[in-house]
Amino acid sequence: MNLFKSRADAGQRLAEKLITYKGKENVLVLALPRGGVPVAFEVANTLQIPMTVFLVRKLGVPGHEEFAMGAISEEDVCTLDHSLIQQLNIPKEQIHRVLQKEKQELERRLYKYRQNKKLPPLKDKVIILVDDGIATGNTLKAAIQALKTLKPKKIVLAAPVASSDSIQKLSLLVDEIVCLATPEPFYGVGQWYHNFQQTTDEEVLRLLQNSPKK
Template identity: 35%
Template sequence: MFSNRRDAGERLGDRLAAEGVDADIVLGIPRGALPVARPVADALDVPLDVVVASKLSAPGNPELALGAVASDGSLWLNEDLVDQVNVPQEYIDGQRDQEADAAQQKAHQYRDDGRLPDLADKRVVLVDDGVATGATAIACLRQVTDAGAAAVILAVPVGSPNSIAELETEADEVIALETPNDFRAVEQYYRDFGQVSDEQAMSYLDDDTDTA
């Protein structure tokens, strides 16, 4: 059980530093990952920035992720789940456009030009506050890889064992502090898992932030 996102980030940063992870930059996924990513970036003594994707939810079930759309418009779909839920292509196309716009707007909110920093030949650590379906993480990992990163490590405090296994096929390495077999939701592993506002999240991009 983590006290809050900062506690999780400090433990995660200690783990990465102990393993000798060599990184050029840490990227957090807004909003909830930024309080986790800040201590990781500090532990590795590298800059912190963001990578953005928006979840594509199933019809009538916003908690069920069919996939995710990155801010560059690229789409990842869980094809098995799409077939299982029997989602029409028209719905997928409409949601893709909607979520791509949402991701692009979010990217511009955090970075004036809305673009990723220069990741060519960089060693990147991608941080999230936890992994349930892994949809958003996959979309972000692919965006970072397509940007020319030399290596991408996904680092999370906690995740579903099945999703972590799938993510290991997308990242060069996945580091997860906890992968409980009885995983149900990320928030069950935090004592405080309150909402993070965009204003709070953006404050973590400042090196001197001390926000809890």
């Protein structure tokens, strides 16, 4: 069943639920690329607040990459699901290989999307962290832990759709969650979108260039 026509449609509907932040000073939208960027663009546009990307990479289980065994993000934060790693008996060398590969991709995106510039200061800011959906929540967990080291005043997690398990888990880490739907059973984010084509680097750059500036 499709809940959303596209990421842009989902972003417009998500923005309606975040309208209290419209035009407020000291609020910044952070998008998780690539899929979170078209959603975040609509949020930032409607609320007329600036946005940028926050870089985080899922660490996929070798051979079953769609399953996350952890994640890495900017600010050198790495989270690992130790119980899963133990359960699947994943060797340290394999974890290290995945980690190195994703670190390279993180660095590539940092150069591509922000020309290696650091994030703007987040201290005492209200951060609206946006993704196109939440399945396990592992990637977002790493993003939130990294964000907390930058001392924002408040973290609002915003996503059009999520599994109820992930919402339960992440609600302990943030100040507020805005989510439009938590359907069950939840097999993956893409099943709830009519158009879930992969977001390209070019689209990310175009949306970042056209987003509100302050």
